[in-house]
Amino acid sequence: MIRLLTGDCETELAGLADESVALVVTSPPYADARKNIYGGVHPDKYVAWFLPKAEQLRRVLRPDGTFILNVKEKVVDGERHTYVLELIKAMRAHDWRWTEQWIWHKRTSMPGKWPNRFRDAWEHCLQFNKRRDFRMNQDAVMVPIGDWAVTRMANLSDEDKRRRPSDTESGFARKVANWKNRDMVYPTNVLHLATECGNKKHSAAFPLALPEFFIKLFTQEGDTVLDPFCGSGTTGVAAVQLGRDFVGIDTMAKHIAIAREYIAKVSPPA
Amino acid sequence: MIRLLTGDCETELAGLADESVALVVTSPPYADARKNIYGGVHPDKYVAWFLPKAEQLRRVLRPDGTFILNVKEKVVDGERHTYVLELIKAMRAHDWRWTEQWIWHKRTSMPGKWPNRFRDAWEHCLQFNKRRDFRMNQDAVMVPIGDWAVTRMANLSDEDKRRRPSDTESGFARKVANWKNRDMVYPTNVLHLATECGNKKHSAAFPLALPEFFIKLFTQEGDTVLDPFCGSGTTGVAAVQLGRDFVGIDTMAKHIAIAREYIAKVSPPA
DNA sequence: GTTCCGCATGAATCGATAG
DNA sequence: ACTATCGATTCATGCGGAA
Numbered sequence: 001m002i003r004l005l006t007g008d009c010e011t012e013l014a015g016l017a018d019e020s021v022a023l024v025v026t027s028p029p030y031a032d033a034r035k036n037i038y039g040g041v042h043p044d045k046y047v048a049w050f051l052p053k054a055e056q057l058r059r060v061l062r063p064d065g066t067f068i069l070n071v072k073e074k075v076v077d078g079e080r081h082t083y084v085l086e087l088i089k090a091m092r093a094h095d096w097r098w099t100e101q102w103i104w105h106k107r108t109s110m111p112g113k114w115p116n117r118f119r120d121a122w123e124h125c126l127q128f129n130k131r132r133d134f135r136m137n138q139d140a141v142m143v144p145i146g147d148w149a150v151t152r153m154a155n156l157s158d159e160d161k162r163r164r165p166s167d168t169e170s171g172f173a174r175k176v177a178n179w180k181n182r183d184m185v186y187p188t189n190v191l192h193l194a195t196e197c198g199n200k201k202h203s204a205a206f207p208l209a210l211p212e213f214f215i216k217l218f219t220q221e222g223d224t225v226l227d228p229f230c231g232s233g234t235t236g237v238a239a240v241q242l243g244r245d246f247v248g249i250d251t252m253a254k255h256i257a258i259a260r261e262y263i264a265k266v267s268p269p270a
Numbered sequence: 271m272i273r274l275l276t277g278d279c280e281t282e283l284a285g286l287a288d289e290s291v292a293l294v295v296t297s298p299p300y301a302d303a304r305k306n307i308y309g310g311v312h313p314d315k316y317v318a319w320f321l322p323k324a325e326q327l328r329r330v331l332r333p334d335g336t337f338i339l340n341v342k343e344k345v346v347d348g349e350r351h352t353y354v355l356e357l358i359k360a361m362r363a364h365d366w367r368w369t370e371q372w373i374w375h376k377r378t379s380m381p382g383k384w385p386n387r388f389r390d391a392w393e394h395c396l397q398f399n400k401r402r403d404f405r406m407n408q409d410a411v412m413v414p415i416g417d418w419a420v421t422r423m424a425n426l427s428d429e430d431k432r433r434r435p436s437d438t439e440s441g442f443a444r445k446v447a448n449w450k451n452r453d454m455v456y457p458t459n460v461l462h463l464a465t466e467c468g469n470k471k472h473s474a475a476f477p478l479a480l481p482e483f484f485i486k487l488f489t490q491e492g493d494t495v496l497d498p499f500c501g502s503g504t505t506g507v508a509a510v511q512l513g514r515d516f517v518g519i520d521t522m523a524k525h526i527a528i529a530r531e532y533i534a535k536v537s538p539p540a
Numbered sequence: 541g542t543t544c545c546g547c548a549t550g551a552a553t554c555g556a557t558a559g
Numbered sequence: 560a561c562t563a564t565c566g567a568t569t570c571a572t573g574c575g576g577a578a
Contacts, residue, residue, distance in 0.1 A: 073371070078402040080368050085355045098350050101343070103392050105375055105460050113456050116406050121458030122373050132348040136386050145570085185570070186383055188391030190375050300551055342551065380552050381569030389569080390552075464571085465550085475551070 001245045002263060006256045009228035009249040013056040021060045022223035025214050025235050027070035027205035031083055043074055046083040047090050064135045066218040067128040070206055084124060091128055100127040100189060108195040140216040142184035204234040211238040219244055233259025243268040271515045276526045279498035279519040283326040291330045292493035295484050295505050297340035297475035301353055313344055316353040317360050334405045336488040337398040340476055354394060361398055370397040370459060377464035410486040412454035474504040481508040489514055503529025513538040
């Protein structure tokens with residue numbers, strides 16, 4: 001079942017039953033001093049803005065559920081702003097357990113260089129839980145042995161397959177396929193994913209592989225996945241493709257329309 | 271010039287002149303780690319333990335200098351401990367600017383499988399400065415396009431060539447060779463380095479490439495680099511090889527002896 | 541003299557057991 | 560009830576012995 005709601009998640013979540021959601025994966029609008037644009041929230045006010053929404057998320061989340069929060073830090077006046085640190089501290093004060101800090105290491109190199117810093121190539125994926133013993137299906141996200149194999153696979157899938165199709169027929173590609181039959185190992189807490197540029201119409205906050213990973217890891221088929229800032233619906237697509245129910249909320253009707261269209265194109269596993 | 275001092279850096283630093291150090295790169299004993307060697311610092315007391323030392327570091331650091339602090343988080347009772355967050359906050363309260371948070375993505379990390387987490391494959395490298403306009407030689411650390419390819423090539427050349435010799439004949443290896451002749455680009459704030467196990471006698475906190483990177487980026491030849499927890503002297507080796515002066519401090523005479531021996535084996539650039 | 545295979549070992553964490 | 564200790568688990572790497 002798919003539900004897409006237009007409005008502020010703080011109020012829209014009232015329609016969801018207590019403890020009905022297995023996983024929340026979301027990427028709220030990043031803190032931004034420019035208030036005109038969509039979702040702009042001043043960094044200094046970010047925590048106060050976010051906490052009441054987190055309170056609602058806490059209510060609808062199952063006791064063994066997980067909340068994955070993708071946030072990016074922001075540089076203000078040449079310094080990293082501390083709102084992410086403050087957010088973690090505040091969430092803990094509100095009884096959330098800060099279980100893990102996943103790192104999304106972004107592969108795609110966007111041009112950009114500043115006088116005193118390089119390109120920011122990573123983002124936080126903070127994992128919060130209600131209880132120490134949450135549900136986790138580790139076997140669902142195993143990867144081929146050897147990180148270097150994963151890296152090559154990732155690169156094959158974005159650039160090389162398109163530009164050098166012949167390579168995929170070469171011994172190398174065949175060997176990669178073989179490795180899949182070898183031993184699989186558990187991944188680490190660093191997600192080494194390329195940023196996605198597939199859909200030109202709407203830029204997604206994160207690549208499909210990111211919600212996919214967490215959905216496989218923290219839910220089972222039939223569970224409900226929630227994205228309270230769903231934007232163009234990347235989380236919804238991943239959820240539906242994996243046979244999970246989805247609830248998506250966004251303040252902009254335009255975004256919900258795009259998400260609806262986007263999600264309609266995919267189907268659950270056979 | 272190389273100075274190696276045995277003792278607590280908090281007191282030993284008194285022998286250094288104000289504003290005489292261009293760069294501090296260090297990896298203090300992690301909270302509760304290496305109990306048998308350093309005596310261990312409880313995570314809850316880590317900030318209080320560290321701050322007075324940071325005060326001395328601040329005194330000897332030049333106004334345009336940089337302080338790189340490599341710390342690892344620790345899991346306590348199934349939750350990430352917040353001492354790193356507290357440390358950042360405390361440093362800011364003591365007038366340090368938290369300029370950047372580099373991520374050291376460890377290619378090989380300690381194995382282990384637990385019911386509710388995977389391996390921790392990254393560490394913080396916190397960058398603190400006194401002023402907004404610190405010195406940074408960005409061109410000194412440029413890397414070939416597709417840095418990952420170079421890394422892979424290095425790996426191919428030792429282990430993989432032997433175990434998977436056919437790989438070197440594949441399209442992959444040929445492509446890597448081509449990239450080596452391409453343009454150089456600026457790196458990102460994610461350092462993708464393998465942990466070093468080269469010296470079996472003493473395990474280093476970080477691979478040589480890590481201090482090397484920061485020394486090239488933040489200092490010039492003839493500048494002084496300081497490591498107040500120098501251990502077996504990895505930072506010193508990098509500094510000397512790059513023609514910088516070095517001051518290393520450690521509480522254990524045994525470590526200083528190893529560092530002295532280790533550093534004596536290398537020489538400045540011709 | 542090479543190449544290959546086996547194995548010990550880490551900046552770890554959890555759960556159980558013992559004091 | 561709370562702390563301390565120990566065994567089980569995991570995998571990239573380098574070294575040494577064997578083929």
